[in-house]
Amino acid sequence: MMKPMLDYVKLILQKVSFDKTLFEKELRKAIARLMPVEVEDLRHWCYAKFSEMHYMVLDRCFTTYTT
Template identity: 60%
Template structure:
């Protein structure tokens, strides 16, 4: 079975055409994942979407309980 982290990555790729939807799904994911997964997701997000959504990523990851 695929991990929650892999599922989240799939969802984010599918909604990446829409900034608001992307941010909504990212916020939801950050509440579901554990610390190690959040750190992995952060690195992946900046690598994949850093150019397009840097402001969104900065805002979402700044508010996480694990930075």
């Protein structure tokens, strides 16, 4: 199944990953806009890709997310 919004969010997060503040801002926007199943996919992808660089940001964003 195609998930164009999720793919777009992933692209944006990769492009802003150099800046922690911008990364967190974009991640929060994405979590607010995506469907819950997409947020779960995003969570797994983000931890796999960015946990070394942004672990605390990921924890902060995803632990405050409620379905």
